[in-house]
Amino acid sequence: MTQFLALLLRNRLAAAGGIVLLVVVVLAVLTPVLPLANPDATDTANRFQPALSRAHLLGTDHLGRDLLSRLLWGTRLSLAVGFAAAIFAATLGAAIGIIAGYFGGRTDNLIMRGVDMLMAFPYILLALAIVAALGPGLGNALIAVAAVNIPFFARNIRGVTVGLAHKEFVDAARLSGLGHGRIILTEILPNVVPVIVIAMSTTIGWMILETAGLSFLGLGSQPPQADLGSMLGEARSALITNPLTSIVPGAMILVIVMGINLLGDGVRDALDPRLRSGALTRPMPATRVDRPTPPPAETEEGGAVLALSDLQTQFHVKKRVYKAVGGASLAVRPGECLGIIGESGSGKSVTALSVMGLVASPPGVITAGAARYDGQDLIGARYETLRRLRGDRIAYIFQDPLATLHPLYKVGDQLVEAIRCHRTVSKAEAWQRAIDLLKQVRIPNAESRASSFPHEMSGGMRQRVGIAMAMANDPDVIIADEPTTALDVTVQAQILSLLNDLRRERGLAIVFITHDFGVVGQLCDRIAVMYAGRIVEQGPTEAILTTPAHPYTRRLIACVPELGEGRRKLEAIPGLPPAVDRLDPGCAFAPRCEKARAACLTGEIALAGSGQRAVRCLFPETEIPSEQSA
Numbered sequence: 113m114t115q116f117l118a119l120l121l122r123n124r125l126a127a128a129g130g131i132v133l134l135v136v137v138v139l140a141v142l143t144p145v146l147p148l149a150n151p152d153a154t155d156t157a158n159r160f161q162p163a164l165s166r167a168h169l170l171g172t173d174h175l176g177r178d179l180l181s182r183l184l185w186g187t188r189l190s191l192a193v194g195f196a197a198a199i200f201a202a203t204l205g206a207a208i209g210i211i212a213g214y215f216g217g218r219t220d221n222l223i224m225r226g227v228d229m230l231m232a233f234p235y236i237l238l239a240l241a242i243v244a245a246l247g248p249g250l251g252n253a254l255i256a257v258a259a260v261n262i263p264f265f266a267r268n269i270r271g272v273t274v275g276l277a278h279k280e281f282v283d284a285a286r287l288s289g290l291g292h293g294r295i296i297l298t299e300i301l302p303n304v305v306p307v308i309v310i311a312m313s314t315t316i317g318w319m320i321l322e323t324a325g326l327s328f329l330g331l332g333s334q335p336p337q338a339d340l341g342s343m344l345g346e347a348r349s350a351l352i353t354n355p356l357t358s359i360v361p362g363a364m365i366l367v368i369v370m371g372i373n374l375l376g377d378g379v380r381d382a383l384d385p386r387l388r389s390g391a392l393t394r395p396m397p398a399t400r401v402d403r404p405t406p407p408p409a410e411t412e413e414g415g416a417v418l419a420l421s422d423l424q425t426q427f428h429v430k431k432r433v434y435k436a437v438g439g440a441s442l443a444v445r446p447g448e449c450l451g452i453i454g455e456s457g458s459g460k461s462v463t464a465l466s467v468m469g470l471v472a473s474p475p476g477v478i479t480a481g482a483a484r485y486d487g488q489d490l491i492g493a494r495y496e497t498l499r500r501l502r503g504d505r506i507a508y509i510f511q512d513p514l515a516t517l518h519p520l521y522k523v524g525d526q527l528v529e530a531i532r533c534h535r536t537v538s539k540a541e542a543w544q545r546a547i548d549l550l551k552q553v554r555i556p557n558a559e560s561r562a563s564s565f566p567h568e569m570s571g572g573m574r575q576r577v578g579i580a581m582a583m584a585n586d587p588d589v590i591i592a593d594e595p596t597t598a599l600d601v602t603v604q605a606q607i608l609s610l611l612n613d614l615r616r617e618r619g620l621a622i623v624f625i626t627h628d629f630g631v632v633g634q635l636c637d638r639i640a641v642m643y644a645g646r647i648v649e650q651g652p653t654e655a656i657l658t659t660p661a662h663p664y665t666r667r668l669i670a671c672v673p674e675l676g677e678g679r680r681k682l683e684a685i686p687g688l689p690p691a692v693d694r695l696d697p698g699c700a701f702a703p704r705c706e707k708a709r710a711a712c713l714t715g716e717i718a719l720a721g722s723g724q725r726a727v728r729c730l731f732p733e734t735e736i737p738s739e740q741s742a
């Protein structure tokens with residue numbers, strides 16, 4: 113709740129709307145105790161008194177009644193009717209929607225066709241028909257306004273419920289023997305409540321307007337009782353001669369509806385869990401860069417096509433700072449494959465995404481370092497520069513191709529788009545290239561497969577399409593973030609050999625992120641091991657796999673089961689990786705390391721080594737000739 117309020121107040125417009133509404137509601141609640149004139153007492157001798165006249169702060173209406181008093185009593189009534197109608201419509205509409213969406217089939221059909229019939233009438237005609245049948249009066253206007261809004265809630269909530277009704281957690285509740293009533297109350301309802309609240313917050317203003325409309329037509333509140341609509345209706349005849357009598361209730365309607373709408377938008381944003389981690393804004397097109405120190409000078413990386421120097425990326429979530437990448441230095445040359453390995457949460461993906469400014473901001477910020485492609489620093493580069501390079505010179509392959517491929521476009525069309533985004537070629541040429549790419553990634557019947565939708569392909573096929581997409585513009589660097597984790601071993605082996613062939617044939621540089629030492633051994637020339645956002649060891653694959661120097665690397669390798677090696681006890685690493693918002697000084701692995709000594713817990717431990725081999729450890733498993741590397 114506190115988090116919700118904090119987010120709501122951070123949105124200035126919503127806060128302003130909320131404050132205005134609060135003032136109006138407080139005034140409406142206090143109206144009976146305020147020293148106001150009788151709102152219905154007529155005084156025809158003092159008709160149309162101007163504002164600020166004696167005893168009438170806002171003047172009087174056509175019957176000499178005090179406008180301020182009528183305004184506050186009218187506001188009280190209008191708010192009460194609007195809120196009551198919204199609660200009534202939301203409760204009934206949500207119940208109908210949940211039942212239709214949850215039970216589906218004939219129940220859904222019957223209910224929703226009834227709702228469709230109601231929606232087929234213009235809502236104001238329907239409201240008029242209901243009031244005509246029930247008779248004029250504010251109570252009946254409330255029923256009419258609520259009734260015409262029930263279909264809106266029913267449709268919305270049904271849609272959400274249909275999506276939830278067959279989710280795994282609902283199936284699990286069914287399997288555990290819960291009845292329909294319990295499932296609806298404990299599994300479905302908590303998930304639809306935010307949608308109901310959002311729909312309500314954005315429709316209350318609308319219902320106040322509709323009630324005012326009915327009163328304006330004389331079908332709502334009856335004389336002498338005032339609500340905002342009836343005040344407007346009565347003032348209609350004097351609109352030109354005495355506009356004040358129309359302006360006063362009109363302005364109040366405007367203030368209330370604007371206040372509710374601004375607050376409603378804020379509530380919607382604050383209830384959206386995706387917005388909780390950052391400010392109420394969409395992510396920026398490129399990660400925010402806030403480098404107080406100048407980028408490190410370019411080092412001689414032996415012909416590296418992509419070189420990261422001391423890259424630091426953080427997530428700023430409220431007052432917490434998560435140091436996801438705490439100074440990573442890496443380099444990859446043409447035709448080389450560099451593996452980045454580490455436990456979940458060690459910062460591998462954030463390192464990779466930072467290169468092209470793809471970490472979502474907010475909350476991500478790059479705070480130091482450089483990422484040089486062909487000598488050009490990409491950190492802080494103009495968005496246009498990054499856009500030109502993204503997918504063209506530096507391409508990504510992600511773990512879940514279903515999440516990256518558009519579900520509604522044929523894979524061929526998506527490849528055509530990727531090509532035409534960076535090259536001026538005709539559609540026919542791009543289509544032909546798309547088919548060639550599908551052939552290169554060994555998709556059988558590439559011509560017909562180009563016309564398939566992603567859901568018509570297997571996971572392995574989709575991942576090949578992901579690789580084809582990355583290859584579309586013949587890039588220099590491919591960053592592959594666990595591209596084979598979701599695949600079975602045979603498809604995994606095919607994809608690895610495909611990537612291997614591509615880099616050998618085309619001189620591609622590959623940065624390959626994985627958890628899997630087996631995969632690293634097959635594909636990578638060199639490995640960088642990450643822990644808590646930092647590289648703790650790097651070197652040639654063979655050397656690291658046979659003689660790991662960092663105790664973390666040794667323990668990671670010891671966790672890997674080996675086929676055909678007989679029974680061997682797998683040694684899990686005790687404890688958990690540290691939270692990157694509370695990193696203690698010294699080695700982040702020390703609390704889990706059996707070799708840790710007091711010296712490991714103080715000060716900065718440098719990545720030290722010689723040539724290509726380096727380790728960040730004071731007591732490494734294998735001594736590496738010391739010559740500080742980073």
Ligand SMILES: Nc1ncnc2c1ncn2[C@@H]1O[C@H](COP(=O)(O)OP(=O)(O)OP(=O)(O)O)[C@@H](O)[C@H]1O
Nearest residue numbers: 389427434436455456457458459460461462463692
């Ligand atoms: N939006 C975010 N807000 C706060 N922290 C984040 C956010 N995104 C990532 N992090 C943190 O950054 C750290 C690094 O995450 P990252 O995704 O790079 O890990 P990873 O090594 O790639 O893990 P995995 O193998 O599970 O993909 C983690 O501690 C994670 O909790």
